[in-house]
Amino acid sequence: MNHPAPFARRMSRVTASAIMELLKKTAQGEYISFASGLPDPNLFPAEKIALITQEILANDSGAALQYGAADGYAPLKAWAAERLRQRGLAEATPEHILITHGSQQALDLTARLFLEEGSPVLIESPSYLAAIQTFDSYEATYLPVLVDSDGICVEEAISAIDQTTPRLAFTLPNFQNPSGVTQSLERRQKLAEALAERRIPLLEDDAYHDLRHSGESLPPVASLARNPYAVYTGTFSKIIAPGLRVGYLYAQPELVNRLTQLKQITDLHSNSLSQRIVYQFCERGWLDPQIEVQNRVYSARRKALLEALAENLTGVAEWTKPEGGMFVLLTLPAGFNTKEMLTKAMERGVVYVPAESFYPTGGGENALRLNFVSATEEAIRKGIGVLTEVISG
DSSP states (O other), rough: OOOOOOOOOGGGGGOOHHHHHHHHHHTTTEEEOOOOOOOOOSSSSSSHHHHHHHHHHHHHHHTTTTTTTTTOOOHHHHHHHHHHHHHTTTTTOGEEEEESSHHHHHHHHHHHHHOOOOOOOEEESSSSSHHHHHHTTTTTTEEEEEETTTTEOHHHHHHHHHHSOOOOOOOOOOOOOOTTTOOOHHHHHHHHHHHHHHTEEEEEEEEETBBBSSSSSOOOOOGSOOTTTTTEEEESTTTTTTGOOOOOEEOOOOHHHHHHHHHHHHHHHOHHHHHHHHHHHHHTHHHHHHHHHHHHHHHHHHHHHHHHHHHHHHTTTTOOOOOOOSEEEEEEEEEOOOHHHHHHHHHHTEEEEEEGGTTTTTTTTEEEEESSSSSOOOHHHHHHHHHHHHHOO
């Protein structure tokens, strides 16, 4: 007799990441990859990290290898608070900061704090796949709001929350994953005020903030209205190295305390050594030059992708034109199925991510996400040429 596995009910909505499964399949092959969400490892500051690590282990090994405070390494919290003050979160102090294992843990902690079975989440459509997976694991339901070239369609969002009050509103205002679009200042202001007025928790994921290649930096949504339940997240993964697993969140101190309690249940504390490495890297003034190097390379690759798309697919498809970040969303005419098309593309040595996984309540079958930071300019041009041939049949 077959007995059902004794898993919790919520596991019925927990599935493997389509992106991670795709990366596993292609890891051993020779592909031009537009699929990953990974920064270029050739740009990691490995020598500087090695130097800092040696110095820390020589001078502070006891503390660096020991358990640390659950809320994070105090000097790093202070540095992050100062950085966020410059970004527009004027009242940021160390008490507003919780250091996390990347910004993904910040999303999970916030979801765990606010969501229960059936809790409605206001979410962009499309949206970040790992956030959707997180909300699924807490048995959330969705109030999806379309995204256009100015970000979330805020009037539609306000209408949705007036009909069904969400337990959480999730937004990626800068270089949204997967679309690459940036939310306009006007929409940020309206969204912030609508959520604050209704005391709806805001979860703002700003993982790509520093990867701006054109345009002007805009203030965080969380800075535009006083919302006691706003959580703003960031990470060092995209601008130093993801393997260090150091991110952070900003919230009111009372909220930080509650999130810290949840973090203690999960992992007791963040990596003591990695936090010190990140702090020393930033304190020595190496972060902004590192960001400049990355943005110079990534901007050229973005340009190569947009030019290749214009040259090959004008009149055939539509695509976003991001001011930064890592991604472009390509939309083909109705009737195309990019998941089915992927097999043909992989046979030709090109891989991308079908977009349907990014739509929390379905859709996107005729769209795909292209990463422009992992491949060289030459590979990008070649890959789009191949993709064009696949689309043309």
